[in-house]
Amino acid sequence: MGKLEEIVRQFCIRGDVESIQCFGCGHINSTYRVRCRDGAAHIHYTLQKINTQVFHNPHQLMANVQGVTAHLRSKILEEGGDPDRETLSVVPARDGSVLYQQDGETWRVYTFIEGAVSFESAEEHPEVFYNAARSFGQFQKRLADYPAQTLYETIPDFHNTAKRFRDFQQAVQEDVCGRAREVVPEIDLIRAREADCAVVVDLVRQGKLPLRVTHNDTKLNNILMDPVTYEGVCVIDLDTVMPGSALYDFGDSIRFGASSASEDEQDLSKVYLDLNLFQKYTDGYLSQAAGSLTDLEKELLPFSAKLLTLECGMRFLTDYLQGDTYFKIHRPGHNLDRARTQLKLVTDMEQKMAQMQGIVRDCLRQQA
Ligand code: ADP
Ligand code: GN1
Ligand code: MG
Numbered sequence: 001m002g003k004l005e006e007i008v009r010q011f012c013i014r015g016d017v018e019s020i021q022c023f024g025c026g027h028i029n030s031t032y033r034v035r036c037r038d039g040a041a042h043i044h045y046t047l048q049k050i051n052t053q054v055f056h057n058p059h060q061l062m063a064n065v066q067g068v069t070a071h072l073r074s075k076i077l078e079e080g081g082d083p084d085r086e087t088l089s090v091v092p093a094r095d096g097s098v099l100y101q102q103d104g105e106t107w108r109v110y111t112f113i114e115g116a117v118s119f120e121s122a123e124e125h126p127e128v129f130y131n132a133a134r135s136f137g138q139f140q141k142r143l144a145d146y147p148a149q150t151l152y153e154t155i156p157d158f159h160n161t162a163k164r165f166r167d168f169q170q171a172v173q174e175d176v177c178g179r180a181r182e183v184v185p186e187i188d189l190i191r192a193r194e195a196d197c198a199v200v201v202d203l204v205r206q207g208k209l210p211l212r213v214t215h216n217d218t219k220l221n222n223i224l225m226d227p228v229t230y231e232g233v234c235v236i237d238l239d240t241v242m243p244g245s246a247l248y249d250f251g252d253s254i255r256f257g258a259s260s261a262s263e264d265e266q267d268l269s270k271v272y273l274d275l276n277l278f279q280k281y282t283d284g285y286l287s288q289a290a291g292s293l294t295d296l297e298k299e300l301l302p303f304s305a306k307l308l309t310l311e312c313g314m315r316f317l318t319d320y321l322q323g324d325t326y327f328k329i330h331r332p333g334h335n336l337d338r339a340r341t342q343l344k345l346v347t348d349m350e351q352k353m354a355q356m357q358g359i360v361r362d363c364l365r366q367q368a
Contacts, residue, residue, distance in 0.1 A: 004047065005017045007102065007107050008034050008045065008047050010095075010100040010107075011047075011092065011093050012092055012093070014036060015038030015039075015041070016036060016037050017034060017035075017036055018035045018036060019034075020033070020047065025118075025120060027327045027328050028051045028054050028239075028328070029048045030049040030051075031047070031048050032046070033045075034046070034047050034109075044111075044114065046110040046112050047108075050099075050106045050239075052105075053326075054326065055154055057152065058099055061152070062098045063152060064151050064152055064154060064238070064239075065239070065241075067151070068213075069087050069089070071146050072086075072142055084111070085116075085233060085234060086234050088110050088113075090108065090109070113236075116224035116225060116226060116227070117224065117225060118220070118223065119220050122220060122258075122277055129220070129258070129280045130280040130284040131230055131284060132220055132225070132281070133282070133284030134285070134287060135223055136218050136223070136285065137287065137288025138288050139235045140213075140246060140288070140292075141288055141289065141292065143213040143241075144292065146213045148211065148212075151243060154242060159244055159245070159308075159311065161196075161197040161198070161201060161311045162197045162201050162202075164315060165190075165194055165197040168315075174321075174322075179321055182336075183321075183336065183339075186340065186343055190314055200245055200307060209245050210245075210294065211243045211244065212244065213241065213242075214241070214248055215235065215237075215240065215241055215249050216249065216252070217252065218248075218250075218256075219256040220253070222237040223235050224236055245297075245304075247307070248304070248308060250285060250301055251304030252308045253281055253285075254273075255308045255309040255342070257277065258277040258278045259271060259341070260272045260273070262341075263341055264341065271341045271345060271348075272345070272348045273356075275356070278305070278356055278359060279359045279363070283363050283366075286367050287367065298360065298364060302349075302356035305349055305356065306349040306353070309345045309346050309349065313340075313343045313345075316339035316342060317339035320333075
């Protein structure tokens with residue numbers, strides 16, 4: 001029996017394990033699709049090794065996941081939906097725990113959501129992005145009455161962009177890999193935007209922007225969708241559900257999904273903000289969330305897209321400078337390529353800010 005099979009058998013799975021394959025394109029955890037056979041039936045599971053370099057307290061993380069999924073289940077049932085499909089279901093280990101730990105590694109299992117796929121891009125099917133927005137908007141709505149004080153902060157200061165800027169500055173200064181001299185234009189571009197970094201955190205601290213229960217990692221591949229109808233099925237990757245600003249979720253979705261190219265595209269001439277996709281997402285999101293957002297949140301939606309893109313660019317560049325210790329990379333310079341696409345998007349968004357503001361205004365007018 002292979003190591004992965006031995007691990008998955010520690011969980012309450014049905015049937016005999018037939019195969020275990022690497023799955024998905026996440027940058028943090030290691031994900032596998034497990035196929036089991038029980039008589040004539042095939043059952044699939046999602047086995048994940050939690051990245052404990054990133055998530056220091058996996059038990060607290062799982063307490064969040066269980067609390068949030070239990071809440072979502074009851075909302076989905078009230079709405080007449082199918083909770084086994086529309087939210088994640090944790091499969092416990094045989095000893096009753098939600099995690100299994102071995103050789104310093106930490107594992108969990110979810111039921112696999114069948115007949116749903118995650119998209120890496122919305123360029124070919126813009127309606128995918130509209131529906132993703134509706135799902136993330138609905139996710140936020142379903143968690144609006146969740147007791148936020150019971151959530152653990154799985155990664156402290158996750159979207160504290162001002163802190164991210166300080167960490168970036170420190171990485172440049174320490175320059176542990178001697179890479180800073182290769183990336184002077186990128187460093188300058190970020191430094192020139194220091195003032196942007198504090199805008200949202202300051203408004204949250206001053207109580208001018210509300211804290212809500214937010215997902216905090218709303219990239220398009222963190223939602224499973226129906227491959228035929230392109231409807232949203234299930235919001236996944238709940239590891240960073242924490243109190244946050246709605247702007248983090250809106251901005252991060254745009255950063256990834258409204259880009260004309262993939263996050264690691266090396267030809268920067270292909271990378272720009274697709275205003276059609278921005279419009280689709282804004283429309284879908286506001287169809288769910290317009291009623292609960294404050295005026296200031298609505299006003300800052302376009303800025304949040306730029307802010308979260310700048311933040312992510314800074315994080316990729318910081319990781320590149322620190323020797324690629326945080327995000328998984330698949331080639332040398334991968335984090336630098338990712339940082340460059342984000343920074344290209346930032347400058348493009350700056351030029352398109354007035355158009356983005358116009359789109360938000362038009363969508364709000366249509367919702368009213
Ligand atoms: P990471 O934190 O590394 O991004 P995710 O939890 O997002 O990990 O999982 C990585 C990928 O695995 C997802 O983008 C999705 O394609 C797939 N996936 C994860 N959980 C499930 C599930 N329960 N059912 C089906 N596919 C899943
Ligand atoms: C990571 O786990 P994944 O791949 O869905 C990261 C996000 C970044 C994203 C960039 C916990 O998301 O914050 O925006 O990569 N998640 C964590 O693609 O750091
Ligand atoms: Mg993910």
